[in-house]
Amino acid sequence: MAQRNSGVLIVAGLIPALILTLVFSIILLGGSDEDTMCLPGSQQPGVTIDPESVPNTPIAGYEHEQLVNAAHIIQAGKELDLSVRDQTIGVMTAMGESSLRVLDHGDAVGPDSRGLFQQRANGAWGSYEDRMDPFTSATNFFKAMMEIEDRDTLEPTIVAHRTQRNADPYHYTRYWPAAVAVVEGLSGVEGIANGEQPVTSSHYSLGDVKPQTAVVANTVGPMFGIKTVGGYRESAHDPEGHPSGLALDFMTNDIPNGRATADQVAQYLIDHADELGVDYIIWWQQIWSADRADEGWRPMADRGSDTQNHYDHVHVNIKPDATGAAVPGCEPTTGGQVSPEGWAQPAAGPITSGYGMRQDPVTGSFTRLHAGTDFGGGGDGGPIWAAQDGVVTDVYTDSSGGWTIDVDHGGGLMTRYKHMWADGVLVSTGDRVSAGDQIGRVGSSGHSTGPHLHFEVHVDGSPVDPEEFFADIGITLG
Known part of the structure; x- marks a missing residue:
């Protein structure tokens, strides 16, 4: 692979390491090898939990009664000799259907739905008594789930x-x-990957936070390389914040370019406030509130120290009724799939930085053109796909040391893929590629603050907005 300087500095934005890496405990989702990243489970035996032994302490915001029901689900899976991943899918499903409660009512869509899994009275799920019994209803759910072809390779959802x-x-x-x-907490399994690596259910020690709070922490923190996130704290002054498990502190004093990173964390929280359930944000002695968004940032009274004035961290409060961010349960399937027009998304989303003028995310000191679109890409090592059929015309490092792949598609159209690690470049100059072919793996080489794909589209030698370009051919990126 040739190495040269491009002479053009492409500023990379912060991109998520998708909370895939967060909670996809290897015990639940398989090994770290790229070919088995989403394959788990049946190789990892199920866990056993005695519902009578469930502690009277919350886990992930779920109380004792709900945890006992989760234990019944786990035991039903164990009786069927299912994997721990299968058991966790059962718990996830009941959370989404009933919040782990045995409901004796349905909803407008299914007025005859009952129980943990909101099973219908259509004969497929047994009698009323079966549907209202946690163990029996879970058993019937698992028996139906076992009929799903190739379930170990599918996203849990x-x-x-x-x-x-x-x-x-x-x-x-x-x-x-x-x-x-919940599964890890009840089982006491910290997890062993291939017999060695410990597994945790979160990147951070958050304490007794609500489920939606944990989702935000583990979604946003890895995106921006945050090492420390504060969660539950009984001594905090805001009763609806840390003591209620509804607040987070993204600490930026222990990472390089902390203020610039914190600016981006705050802006990301604002941009995705509805999706994440953000109530308000405090940063750099200012407050932003979702219900007063039209006012922007408002000054906050001086509280004394840098920490109290939030100069060293971004504080966010989550709404009590928030459901949490919609995050994947495994590698997204949108990328790599070729549209009828012959195009593929270059990487998994979400998009966190678009085309246009912006402040340098590394130095925070000046504004320049961001000539592409940044994708989370599933985090470090996630797949990068060719957006269209073409020929690899160059593989090189740019002036900042960022590995780059250029693909010529003919007719004056070229696409560019940046920030792979050296071993994440999977093609060579002269290779022919087809739309959807994997050509690289996400990395963070060069002018970059975190693992992501920076993707450019060039028409007749000039960069254009990739999102607009793809929209014109009927494809929404991200």
Whole structure:
């Protein structure tokens, strides 16, 4: 592979390491090898939990009664000799259907739905008594789930959807982090990957926070390389914040370019406030509130120290009724799939930085053109796909040491893929590629603050907005 300087500095934005890496405990989702990243489970035996032994302490915001029901689900899976991943899918599904409660009512869509899994009175799920019994209803759920072809290779939410036939296939994604926490918390299993690596249900020690709070922490923190996130704290002054498990502190004093990173964390929280359930944010002695968003940042009274004035961390309060961010349960399937027009998304989303003028995310000192679109890409090592058929015209490091792949598609059209590690470049100059072919793995080489794909589209030698370009051909990136 040739090495040269491009002479053009492309500023990379912060991109998520998708909370896949967060709660996809290897015990639940398989090894770290790229070919088995989403394959788990049946190789990892199920866990055993005695419902009578469930402690009277919350886990991930779920109380004793709910945890006992989760234990019944786990035991039902064990009786069927299912994997720990299968058991966790069962817990996730019941969270999404009933919040782990045995409900004696349905809803407008299914007025005859009952129990933990909101099973219908259509004969497929047994009698009323069966549907209202946690162990029996879970057993019937698992028996139906076992009929799902290739379930070990599917995202957990898709497995649940194909079993339950929910209207929204991704309805259950938001419950996966809490389900992992509950299964690991009840079983006492810290997890062993291939016999050695410990597993945790979260990147951070958050304490007794609500499920939606944990989702935000584990979604946003890894995106920006945050090492420390504060969660539950009984001594805090705001009763609706830390003491209620509804607040987070993203500490930025222990990472390089902390203020610039914190600016981006705060802006990301604002941009995704509805999705994440943000109530308000405090940063740099200013407050932003979702219900007063039109006012922007408002000054906050001086509280004394840097920490009290939030100069060293971004504080966010989550709404009590928030459901949490919709995050994948495994590697997203949108990228790599080729549209009828012959195009593929270059990487998994979400998009956190678009085309246009912006402040340098590394130095924070000046504004320049960000000539592409940044994708989370599933985090470090996630797949990068060719967006269209073409020929690899160059593989090189730019002036900042960022590995780059250029693909010529003919007719004056070229796409560029940046920030792979050296061993994440999977093609060579002269290679022919097809749309959807994996050509690299996400990295963070060069002018970058975290693992992501920086993707550019060039028409007749000039960069254009990738999102607008793809929109013109009927494809929404991200």
